[in-house]
Amino acid sequence: MSRAVKQQQSMSVKPFKILKEYQYAHTAISELLHEIDTPDPQLVYLYGPSGCGKTALMTSILPEFIELHPGLSLKLITASEFAAKFAAASTNNRIPEFQRKFRSLDLLILEDIQSLANRVQTQRELLSLLDEIMKQGGRVLISSTNPPGELLHFQKKLVNRFHGGVCALISPLKYQSRLELLTFWANFEQIHIQKKELSSIAHKKAISPRELYALLTQLQTVSHINQEPINSQFVKQYLEGNIETPKTSxxxxxxxxxxxxxxxxxxxxxxxxxxxxxxxxxxxxxxxxxxxxxxxxxxxxxxxxxxxxxxxxxxxxxxxxxxxxxxxxxxxxxxxxxxxxxxx
CATH class of the missing domain: 1.10.1750.10 (DnaA protein, C-terminal DNA-binding domain)
Structure with missing residues (x-):
């Protein structure tokens, strides 16, 4: 079994729906991952507010990549984890081993790149790594809360590498998309809730997809614990914080x-x-x-x-x-x- 398959099997991916706000980013990632030969460009930089669905979008396409490219190696890691591994390798004099593991990748997915601000040595290592991966025909997928031009305390050369790829923004979901996503998740999770109540949740405020999913499934949990149906009154009380939080231990x-x-x-x-x-x-x-x-x-x-x-x-x-x-x-x-x- 390839490392890519093992990596994918270890991921926890919830159901995902391609909404209007995701279409450009989805197209960019699909072209990066679906191209049989070396894609051009080889890097996609995905950015948007925390919780907007960047990770869900990226991982939703990975099964197709693995099917199209059996045997290729991939790694999904946060920038903070990358920095920690690099620091550990440096402390233990194992930099060559660290470099071999990462530079041999066919696909590197690096999340929350903004956390590398002020980490000069880690940025230099990452720059060298990106160049090596792409030189060998590999692909790179980066996510961030900021566009490349707004990354503070980053090396100019590294920012230029990001600009050299496809930069795709994911905007906050509008009401119609929030309602569409809530309806999709409610059907998938078999949560008994009417469209009127879903509309109330979608209207509440412009919260992220992650928060929407948490709110919906949490609503189901509280309903089950309190043995109450998810009707208009229950949803209203829940959204206003007027339902007693279940006791825990x-x-x-x-x-x-x-x-x-x-x-x-x-x-x-x-x-x-x-x-x-x-x-x-x-x-x-x-x-x-x-x-x-x-x-x-x-x-x-x-x-x-x-x-x-x-x-x-x-x-x-x-x-x-x-x-x-x-x-x-x-x-x-x-x-x-x-x-x-x-x-x-």
């Missing part, structure tokens, strides 16, 4: 975290200090402190920690990471969504 939070991170309660309550376990454990501690009234000592005891200072450290660490990691923010939002906790 350390146990429920931990199970939701394990589901999101694909691990087990046994692991996050163990002494395992691997990064794959530390992050979900810290998230569970963070949310337990944020969403319950339990004492720090009780939270620490649940996770088999001797001192409540571990919980304080975890809380502060996740607070810091949430500011710089869009991926982690999405994961925490999905966990809250599963728990029926309001996101607005």
């Amino acid at each position: 350390i146990s429920k939070i931990s199970k939701a975290v394990c589901r999101e991170f694909k691990t087990s309660l046994q692991e996050i309550r163990s002494a395992n200090r691997s990064q794959q376990i530390v992050i979900p454990r810290q998230c569970a501690m963070f949310l337990s402190r944020e969403l319950t009234k339990e004492s720090l000592a009780k939270i620490a005891d649940y996770f088999n920690r001797k001192n409540h200072s571990t919980v304080i450290h975890a809380y502060r660490q996740i607070q810091r990471d949430l500011k710089k990691s869009p991926g982690l923010r999405q994961q925490v939002s999905r966990i809250k969504q599963r728990l029926g906790i309001y996101l607005f």
Whole structure:
């Protein structure tokens, strides 16, 4: 099995619909990925506000790319993760190995490039990497919240590489597109809600597709917990924040975290200090402190920690990471969504 197929199988892709606001970007990405020979240009730079659907759009086309190009290698990674891997390779004197892994890629998808602001060495490495990938006929897909010309503290040569590709904007969804997307998702998820109620949600405010999806599925969760139908009155009370938030517990939070991170309660309550376990454990501690009234000592005891200072450290660490990691923010939002906790 190719690395590309393994990568795709590990992705969590929710149903996606090509709306009017996505059409140009969708065409640009399709041409980049569907071309059998080396595409021209070889780079697409996708930009728009956080949550506008950049990741969903990119990953929705990947299965077709894998089918058309069996055996090719791809990697989808955030710019923050790329910077962390480069820093680790530099610290451990493993730069050549790092370069071999990335420069051999046939498709690199790098998300949230704006997070590399002021990272001079990482920008230089990325510039060299892009040149090498494209020299070998590879393809590059970049996403950002800003157009290339508004990337502050970036090397001019790197910005020029972005300008040299196709730059595609995804605009915030208008009312009709929000309604169309909500209707599509409600049908897919088999949520029993009338078009009138969907219209009320779509009219609420110009929120992102990610927030719309979270709101809709969260509405279903709260309806199920409260055993109430999703009618006009229920939707109105929910949107106004007048429905009591379902109570949760350390146990429920931990199970939701394990589901999101694909691990087990046994692991996050163990002494395992691997990064794959530390992050979900810290998230569970963070949310337990944020969403319950339990004492720090009780939270620490649940996770088999001797001192409540571990919980304080975890809380502060996740607070810091949430500011710089869009991926982690999405994961925490999905966990809250599963728990029926309001996101607005």
